Amino acid sequence: MALPAACLSEDQFTCSICLEVFNNPVSTPCGHSFCQSCICSYWDGGGGGRGAKSYQCPLCKESFQKRPELHINRTLKEITEQFKQMANSSLPTSEGVMGREPPNVQPLPNLSAPPRRGDMPESIFVEMVARFQQLNPTGMPHFSSTESQNYFFQTQNNGGLDPPPPYSTSNSVGSPADVPSNLPLCPIHLRGLEFFCRTDNMCVCSACTETTEHRGHNIVSANREWQIKKSQVGFTELELKDLITDRERKLEEIQNSILEIRGIEMSHRAAESRAQSLLRELEEEIAALKKKSSTLNQLAESEDYVIFLKMFPTVSTLPQVKDWSSVSVSSQLSSGAILRSVNHMMEHLQEEMQKLTEVCQRSSPAQPVPRPKPKVKRVQEYAADITLDPSTAHPRLLISPNGKQVHCSERHQLVPDNPERFDRVVCVLAHQGFSTGRHYWEVDVGGKTDWDLGVASRSVNRKGKINVSPAHGYWFLSLRDRTDYAFRTDPSTSLTVNSRPSRIGIYVDCDKGLVSFYNVEAKQLIFTFTDSFRDTIHPFFSPCTNKSGQNEAPLTICPVAVIE
Known part of the structure; x- marks a missing residue:
């Protein structure tokens, strides 16, 4: 007994990849079924995208993070195998693609006739319907056992089943009489272009398949090839949508980056302003001091003691000026040129203040004007006793017994690899740590070509490669190749130092977040950086490597002496 075409059709047993009846059907986690070889080949070829998307359902595009373990759906396999047997027993045989006419289809026997070889017993058919409803509840009408029998008997009583449509299987060529009238015609044989030659990538008629030009080629039904290509177009369209989505996301990311860059530029302009x-402001103060100095010079040269004594109390008093020690510009936003200009103007202001003081002293020896202390002298009041901590020293560093001197040797010392020790950067920290107050110390750097001096947070990374910048807990001044001074920011801020210092003074105000560096002999401020110290900070020392003896001089912590 053959299967009713209105109940079970070939489309319900067709793999959506190869468009053939299932061969060893398997089901993905999303519920869709495919031939085992088809879905495996699809995934092996990278079907569905890259990365986590490499395992997608070809139909619904659901992605799986891991490749699903597929098992043959045995119930569906049994149904498809029985369907193939029934289809083969009900279809006329074909001679291939050589255009021979199939024999006439014999009419189906009526119900009263005895069963023929190849007919399916009614009980098996009812069981197949029940199983197929469980596997694909939406692909066919639902029947009870009695309804299935009645439906089948009604179909048989209405004259039997229609024969299968011509050319429903690949590589089969039917009679020209079966060709639909609306097919485009072959310009050579005037027959319908119902086949497709995959070898030559062109549509052909049944007569073309018999010619030497196409004999032996891969000939398939044009309608089936059209369906395959349409499904491929659908997959390609989904791939294009994924590509478009990825690029739109990247476009939005770049646009956000542009907005951030513009925000940084605005901050930069604000800092520069x-x-x-x-x-x-510095120039205005310098101009006022110069004017005051000129007036004092004129008064000092005056021979009229009456006018001198009358004007002296007014002109000999130093003007009120701003304390520039706490003023700084963040190097993260400002350019190095502006920072150097500000430092240069501050040095110029100090020089003018010194000249003004000297003029006042010359003007009235009997009544000397109180002389303001130089900045270096004021910070010396906060001198701290600093000693080096050998437990933090790099293995190549040698510390003096009193903890006041360090230099770099050519070999590693046998020291324990404790967590506090730096193992890659040749540096050492001091025992003393500061979290509040003001502190000052001086270091002798004479004879060295390279060094690093400053402060570092207690919690800094001490193993492996180290990023030295304020953001990573390091605030220090560097010298390279005798003349290149820089404060280690990211990127480094280059500094111009007029006279090469042999002694560096380091001043730290923990409460204000200031770290300043001075040329002690020249009594000049080299650089000031403002930040916030969220952790205890320790003095930081690095003599750098010896450079084949050119930089073998040590760093020495010096006693702080008040300079008059």
């Missing part, structure tokens, strides 16, 4: 304002 502030630095320019500081320059103008």
Whole structure:
């Protein structure tokens, strides 16, 4: 007994990849079924995208993080195998693609006739319907056992089943009489272009398949090839949508980056504007001091003691000026040129203040004007006793017994690899740590070509490669190749130092977040950086490597002496 075409059709047993009846059907976690070889080949070829998307359902595009373990759906396999047997027993045989006419289809026997070889017993058919409803509840009408029998008997009584459509299987060529009238015609044989030659990638008629031009080629049904290509177009369209989505996401990311860059530029312009304002304020103070100095010079040269004594109390008093020690410009936003200009103007202001003081002293020896202490002298009041901590020293560093001197040797010392020790950067920290107050110390750097001096947080990374910048807990001044001074920011801020210092003074105000560096002999400020110290900070020392003896001089912590 053959299967009713209105109940079970070939489309319900067709793999959506190869468009053939299932061969060893398997089901993905999303519920869709495919031939085992088809879905495995699809995934092996990278079907569905890259990365986590490499395992996708070809139909619904659901992604699986891991390749699903597929098992043959044995119930569906049994149904498809029985369907193939029934289809083969009900279809006329074909001679291939050589255009021979199939024999006439024999009419189906009526119900009263005895069963023929190849007919399916009614009980098996009812069981197949029940199983197929469980596997694909939406692909066919639902029947009870009695309804299935009635439906089948009604179909048989209405004259039997229609024969299968011509050319429903690949590589089969039917009679020209069966060709639909609406097919485009072959320009050579005037027959319908119902086949497709995959070898030559062109549509052909049944007569073309018999010619030497196409004989032996891969000939398939044009309609089936059209369905396959349409499914491929659908997959390609989904791939294109994924590509478009990825690029739209990247476009949005780049647009956000542009907005961030513009915000940084605005912050940079604001910092530069502030630095320019500081320059103008410094210039105004310098001009006022110069004017005061000129007036004092004229008064000192006056021979009229009456006018001198009358004007002296007014002109000999130093003007009120701003304390510039706490003023700084963040190097993270300002350019190095502006920072150097501000520092240069501050040095110029100090020089003018010194000249003004000397003029006042010459003007009235009997009544000397109180002389302001130089900045270096004021910070010396906060001198701290600093000693080096050998437990933090790099294995190549040698520490003096009193903990006041360090230099780099050519070999590693036999020291324990404790967590506090630096193992890659040749540096050492001091025993003393500061979290509040003001502190000052001086280091002798004479004879060295390279060094690093400053402070570091107690919690800094001490193993492996180290990023030295304020953001990573390091605030220090560097010298390289005798002349290149820089404060280690990211990127480094280059500094101009007029006279090469042999002694460096380091001043730290933990409460204000200031770290300043001075040329002690020249009584000049080299650089000031403002930040916030969230952790205890320790003095930081690095003599750098010896450079084949050129930089073998040690770093020595010196006693702080008040300079008059």
